[in-house]
Amino acid sequence: MTAPLLEVRHLRVEFPTRRGTLLALDDISFDISPGEVLGVVGESGAGKSLTGAAIIGLLEPPGRIAGGEILLGGRRIDNLPYEQMRAIRGKRIGAIFQDPLTSLNPLYTVGRQLTETILTHLPVSAEEARARAVKLLQETGIPAAEQRLEQYPHQFSGGMRQRVVIALALAAQPELIVADEPTTALDVSIQAQIIALLKRLCKEHGAAVMLVTHDMGVIAETCDRVAVMYAGRICEIGPVHEVIHHPAHPYSRGLMGSIPAMDDTRERLLQIDGAMPRLNAIPKGCAFNPRCPQVMERCRSERPELRDARHTRAACWLHAQEADS
Amino acid sequence: MSALVQVDDLAKIFDVSPPWLNRVLERKPRQFVHAVDGVSFAIRKGTTLALVGESGCGKSTVARLLVGLYEPTRGRVQFDGQDTAALKSSPASLRNLRRRMQMIFQDPYASLNPRWKVLDIVGEPLREHGLCSGLESLRAKVGELLRSVGLAAVDMEKFPHQFSGGQRQRISIARALATQPEFLVCDEPTSALDVSVQAQVLNIMKDLQREQGLTYLFISHNLAVVRHVSDQVGVMYLGRLVELADKIELFARPRHPYTRMLLAAIPDIHMSGSSRTPVQGEVPNPLNPPSGCAFHPRCPHANARCAAERPAMIETPQGVRVACHAVQEGRL
Numbered sequence: 001m002t003a004p005l006l007e008v009r010h011l012r013v014e015f016p017t018r019r020g021t022l023l024a025l026d027d028i029s030f031d032i033s034p035g036e037v038l039g040v041v042g043e044s045g046a047g048k049s050l051t052g053a054a055i056i057g058l059l060e061p062p063g064r065i066a067g068g069e070i071l072l073g074g075r076r077i078d079n080l081p082y083e084q085m086r087a088i089r090g091k092r093i094g095a096i097f098q099d100p101l102t103s104l105n106p107l108y109t110v111g112r113q114l115t116e117t118i119l120t121h122l123p124v125s126a127e128e129a130r131a132r133a134v135k136l137l138q139e140t141g142i143p144a145a146e147q148r149l150e151q152y153p154h155q156f157s158g159g160m161r162q163r164v165v166i167a168l169a170l171a172a173q174p175e176l177i178v179a180d181e182p183t184t185a186l187d188v189s190i191q192a193q194i195i196a197l198l199k200r201l202c203k204e205h206g207a208a209v210m211l212v213t214h215d216m217g218v219i220a221e222t223c224d225r226v227a228v229m230y231a232g233r234i235c236e237i238g239p240v241h242e243v244i245h246h247p248a249h250p251y252s253r254g255l256m257g258s259i260p261a262m263d264d265t266r267e268r269l270l271q272i273d274g275a276m277p278r279l280n281a282i283p284k285g286c287a288f289n290p291r292c293p294q295v296m297e298r299c300r301s302e303r304p305e306l307r308d309a310r311h312t313r314a315a316c317w318l319h320a321q322e323a324d325s
Numbered sequence: 326m327s328a329l330v331q332v333d334d335l336a337k338i339f340d341v342s343p344p345w346l347n348r349v350l351e352r353k354p355r356q357f358v359h360a361v362d363g364v365s366f367a368i369r370k371g372t373t374l375a376l377v378g379e380s381g382c383g384k385s386t387v388a389r390l391l392v393g394l395y396e397p398t399r400g401r402v403q404f405d406g407q408d409t410a411a412l413k414s415s416p417a418s419l420r421n422l423r424r425r426m427q428m429i430f431q432d433p434y435a436s437l438n439p440r441w442k443v444l445d446i447v448g449e450p451l452r453e454h455g456l457c458s459g460l461e462s463l464r465a466k467v468g469e470l471l472r473s474v475g476l477a478a479v480d481m482e483k484f485p486h487q488f489s490g491g492q493r494q495r496i497s498i499a500r501a502l503a504t505q506p507e508f509l510v511c512d513e514p515t516s517a518l519d520v521s522v523q524a525q526v527l528n529i530m531k532d533l534q535r536e537q538g539l540t541y542l543f544i545s546h547n548l549a550v551v552r553h554v555s556d557q558v559g560v561m562y563l564g565r566l567v568e569l570a571d572k573i574e575l576f577a578r579p580r581h582p583y584t585r586m587l588l589a590a591i592p593d594i595h596m597s598g599s600s601r602t603p604v605q606g607e608v609p610n611p612l613n614p615p616s617g618c619a620f621h622p623r624c625p626h627a628n629a630r631c632a633a634e635r636p637a638m639i640e641t642p643q644g645v646r647v648a649c650h651a652v653q654e655g656r657l
Binding site for chain 1: 379380489490491492519520521522523524525527528531546548549550552553576586587588589590591592605607608
């Protein structure tokens with residue numbers, strides 16, 4: 001067992017507001033090993049993107065890390081001063097965001113953005129940086145890379161832009177890539193190309209990936225492990241096959257059952273009634289208890305922590321009983 | 326069973342030319358987008374036809390043409406045996422037609438008036454069509470509609486911002502159902518929703534179809550959703566219908582190379598760990614579509630004929646309609 005590349009320990013993220021403090025992430029802990037792909041799923045507002053933002057140090061104020069720690073290669077990075085974090089971001093952690101148009105600067109050519117990133121983080125000359133930029137674009141499957149360097153982002157299509165963003169994220173050979181919904185804005189045929197590309201390049205460059213998405217299909221094809229988030233907490237984490245086929249937490253079970261699959265013949269989809277609670281009204285005990293079909297007395301008063309459940313780790317009292325008996 | 330909606334050779338061309346002054350000074354040409362180009366299909370009463378395709382393929386334009394939000398450039402739409410264009414001359418029959426078909430839009434945040442209470446939103450079609458007289462009967466009717474989509478009658482006093490995305494989409498459905506329509510056009514009704522909420526909305530739509538015998542045109546880019554809700558599926562590419570078949574047939578034996586490509590491209594949760602062959606290329610610019618078969622630059626089976634000649638829709642013995650030279654010639 002190698003040492004984990006990224007360790008997140010009891011991470012808490014708060015948003016102080018006039019009407020009191022909202023707890024957006026509550027006691028999040030997980031590891032990512034070198035070269036591993038970890039998927040993070042959940043519905044809008046579950047805190048997936050916030051977890052990614054906290055790791056790359058780009059929490060939007062007034063959001064702040066209120067507790068816990070984040071370690072990259074054994075060193076804490078959550079309390080670094082702004083300039084030091086800036087040096088790590090891009091160099092050791094690359095980021096890919098959902099919308100490829102807003103993550104590129106419309107006023108600079110693609111070549112300038114790539115060479116600038118390379119020159120900032122790697123000790124190379126301008127010519128070497130340019131050669132590297134061409135190579136990166138070629139690797140991401142952009143034809144006529146040499147000419148494309150001189151073009152502006154608006155001259156690229158959505159899929160091509162996302163390739164440029166991936167090239168940018170990989171420019172300085174980072175150890176970890178945080179990809180936040182990298183394919184959500186793309187059409188299915190392009191989405192398949194981008195996922196295959198991301199998977200291949202991260203393998204070739206040996207980068208670990210934290211892939212945030214709400215698309216279980218993408219997770220199933222790409223990830224080694226997956227974490228399911230609900231209302232600011234991880235409710236289940238485990239190997240991707242186990243979480244999809246043998247989910248232990250009732251929420252993961254509901255989530256998997258609500259997805260229409262290509263080979264199912266059900267007349268009705270499994271439905272979880274109700275909606276995820278707002279941050280200012282998270283229920284006491286297990287946050288899922290008002291919607292849970294297997295709710296027990298204990299769920300309403302005591303909060304479950306992640307514990308071993310068959311093949312995964314789940315935060316649910318159902319599995320505490322199993323362990324006891 | 327008879328067709329409730331029959332569409333023949335429907336086309337819509339948008340003029341996207343630069344302004345007159347630019348055309349004169351910069352010698353720019355006039356430009357046209359063939360958003361929908363010769364689409365024909367029929368929807369039987371009580372069934373669902375789904376249209377799938379990538380962004381820009383014209384599926385939403387078809388939806389808008391059907392409900393009369395756009396005027397077709399060519400072709401005609403028949404509803405229950407009547408030509409809708411002929412009805413336009415008589416306001417009374419047009420109103421009657423509007424009552425019988427309704428639309429559900431994609432974005433539940435944009436399609437509800439934020440300053441109206443739910444009572445007004447759902448009650449508007451009832452008032453507009455004179456289906457309700459007096460506030461008390463309106464309230465009773467709206468309450469009943471809200472209950473039919475799984476909301477509570479007391480919700481009618483609230484504003485849209487007090488609801489979540491899935492609940493708002495239910496309000497849209499309740500509004501569409503208010504006039505007791507026979508035909509509902511649903512333009513990506515669940516794309517803006519989370520999966521668990523999507524399941525709630527899809528289940529409601531299926532229940533309502535069973536109870537009230539509704540006919541749906543369901544527009545989506547998500548093939549797994551389409552497979553779940555539809556009876557028939559039409560696949561569109563750059564404004565044209567490339568394949569139209571029964572759901573089971575289409576998913577079991579896709580004929581057109583584009584349909585095959587789309588099916589191969591969907592990430593499926595049961596394919597854990599396996600990899601698929603991604604398709605090459607992107608959708609071409611609709612301003613400047615390829616000659617012949619619009620799909621030929623991306624098609625692995627294309628030959629010289631595909632680049633030159635536009636394939637006609639043929640019907641196979643299994644009742645599948647497909648527009649592809651390779652299928653017609655038996656090369657595929």
